Amino acid sequence: MIFVNLPVADLAAPMAFYEALGFDNNPQFTDDTAACMVWSEAINVMLLTHDKWRTFTTRPIPTSTASEVLLALSLDNREAVDAMNAAAAAHGGTGDINPKQDLGFMYSRALTDPDGHVWEAVWMDPSAMPEG
Incomplete structure (x- = not known):
């Protein structure tokens, strides 16, 4: 399995975006700081609020144009x-x-x-x- 972790500014908007693309939400790994969006049995995208992201790394979050x-x-x-x-x-x-x-x-x-x-x-x- 792969979990692609992405920092997001606002959790609700990207959740709706990924659902519109065909991803399903896994509520088991979703709370007010993170959402697990499932593409397949092998591919998951973890949407992490900026505060949650910063608990994993101190590296800067790229700008939206990077x-x-x-x-x-x-x-x-x-x-x-x-x-x-x-x-x-x-x-x-x-x-x-x-x-x-x-x-x-x-x-x-x-x-x-x-x-x-x-x-x-x-x-x-x-x-x-x-x-x-």
Whole structure:
């Protein structure tokens, strides 16, 4: 399992954002300082208020315009990639922070959550990859 921990300014807004993208909340690991948002049996995103985040590290929290990581989620098809990008833009995030990438066998769109964390929705068909 992986738990991606992200600092957030306001817990309610990113919770609603991630729910709109298809994540489920796990109330067992959610309180007024943190929320566990579940993508799959293996992938969880922990949203941590800034105060909670600071209990884990003294390193500075990046600004919402900085990119500390780009997290990619594999989706079932191009339509799902487009839908995630649209949901991001409609729920407090930003869609298409970079030009969409269409290589035929791979299609992706980058977006941010309300706190500026960068995600990439991606679909790929390895059987259609060009040789070499």
